[in-house]
Amino acid sequence: MKKKLAYILVIISVTVLALYLFRYKQALIYEKKIPISATEIVQINLREIEHHLLIDVIKNPLKYISFKSKKKGSISFNKTIEIPKNLFFFTNNSNYKNAWFSSLLKLKDSHKLKRYLLQEGFKNSTSNKLETFCKGRIIIAFSSSNAIIALKKQENTSIISEIKTVFNQTTFYKKESELLKSISNSKSDITYTNLKDDFLEANFKNGLFEIKGSLNSNLFIADKYVEDTNNSIGFISTKINKNNTVFKSLSSLKNKKKFKNFTKLSLDSIVNKWNGSLVANLRAIDTKIDTIVTYKYDDDFNKIEKKSIQKFNTPNISISLGSNKNLYEYFYNSKAIQIIENDTLLTSIPIYKMYAKQVENTLNIYSQKNENTSEFKKEEYKFNMFIAVSRYLKQPLEFSSEKSINKYLQLIKNVSAKQTLNNKVVIQVRLKEEKRNCLGQFLKP
Template structure:
């Protein structure tokens, strides 16, 4: 009889332990500043449950050498506390590439050792950096950012109230693994983030739109980039990058098709022979060059062209210089303005009457953009953005692998 009670007590204690380890969450958000305009939340407990389940379902992962990935950064022994909801934010009027999060330090000596192990260099008092991140220590907290330009501009936390509600994770997310929220003076738009076996999907709540057929059609094509957007989508996307170009040129519709290829670039230099005669030297190098076809529909093409000319985006050879890849040619036909690369023609996609951006991964990108030359970007198969009515979807599709994304 006593053994039965002991078993029940042990079972109860294990159940309580599992509950607090994997399910109990502190939903309070202590670090989101009042001047944030985009907030990303990650449900750490749910991510942990998903990781453990995936790990148990893939026995081959159990015996994998833990020292195999030397670039992996573990925070289990970093000396910081990770909240149940990781809070990542972007500040108003800053570059879209600047993101920050705040963590509490529970052991400063251990944290400093962690920074040293991961090649962080102290560039100023309590300010550290490596190739990717900046970290500033302020008392018992540390601010982690992709830039150090706005550490001092991070405002005071929102604390208790937000839009007349108690501030918590429920203000920004429901049942997803995470969320991304766009905050304006009038409202907050929340989008759920779900991590699947080989894709990350971001969509607004109660979204029932299925873009599978459109994605399948686009994936069959060879182009690197396909896009079709109406004026509302152009305005929203340009506003993310702090541009108001759509208001200035009254674009009603945009269609883009683009591809990339490797070409020989001729380099001409001059030197002198033994008799000091000038000689021409011709060498060649491989460069990555895009070919593109861009069609802009507008109700006022003269206004658009004048805007381009005032910005000095059209030169004397009728080339559109805002696109750095030359040569190209800009032309006008009634209510349309066309910008085409002239080295190689690219056919525009058929008019689908949908709003989308489809970017297909291409190995040639890695040699042109150093930031893309890492395993994360190389594993991406495509990126898709789609909009219909009030529903928005972003999919980042990864290449098939023996392990799901959370275990890679």
């Protein structure tokens, strides 16, 4: 009897191991996936990500047990398509410039998938014999037994002709090609590469989501910096290249109007007088107490004084904008900076009391009257940012955030991002729970 049990255990173990190796240790497929005209590629290793979630399910089964009954007629997405081992997204600056396009996805049941997309709020349309489902910047298009996912760079841009080009593509990169070498040799969950030799790897680790690699972007320029992670809740230090296309895209007409409505200032005028240097340091959040006095009258018209105490949180913050005197003068002439009771104050954002002064080639804005502005050190980073999210949430500012977002913020300990002078990039999101995979935590908190 004992021998039979031992044999059964061995057979089960070998079977499970064989299935595991078959599913998770097979080579990824690269042939006929990426058009030869693509210049930027992202690979998502779906098998590796699935493996992370499998381990998380085994270690934390109760997190995945749901007692909610399924809605009648609801459709499961993974039953409508064949989930590939790895999924690619690609783009370029010519025929694919308006979006990121996925590699082809083989359909199991196109009718069910279309019903699923309608359930999820996608809008169906047909143009030039191409059926698409759109939601915001996401488009899912169908052709025969295949589908692709497109992520538009601008929401109002039409990409129908580009989608057709993807479906009709006949020439593809081979695994041995120079562009795919770095991706095919990587074991990371997500990888990015382009023809400029940029390479980034992203991984979902225990208690940490991390992006590492090199990025030869000129968006950020070497600048003096502030680093005070022990005492600050958060800081950012950089010098932005105002001629970079990414920065220019942020200065859209829509954003300019929003900025004008909020501050009564011209975003173009500020950008023209700003040299791109930015340092912001949130040292703490202070609680201030105000006594509010109100009056009312009794039946005999006697004046009765009523006092109430109001607590509110204010930031202990300093912001430095690199400039010449023109930026300060623009703020002053626009009455965004005013002298009130011998104090020079920034009045364009009246939420908090903020002081302002010009120091050499820097406009300093700060919340504490006796501010020390001599925080600059040697040049070391093009970009440097840190936010102690858990510290901030203990005493946040009075800004409302959606419950769904706040639920995920509660998981995070801190966030940091750096780009060195030689273009090495490290971005880290550290979670409070260090022993559980971060992806599992975000999917099943």
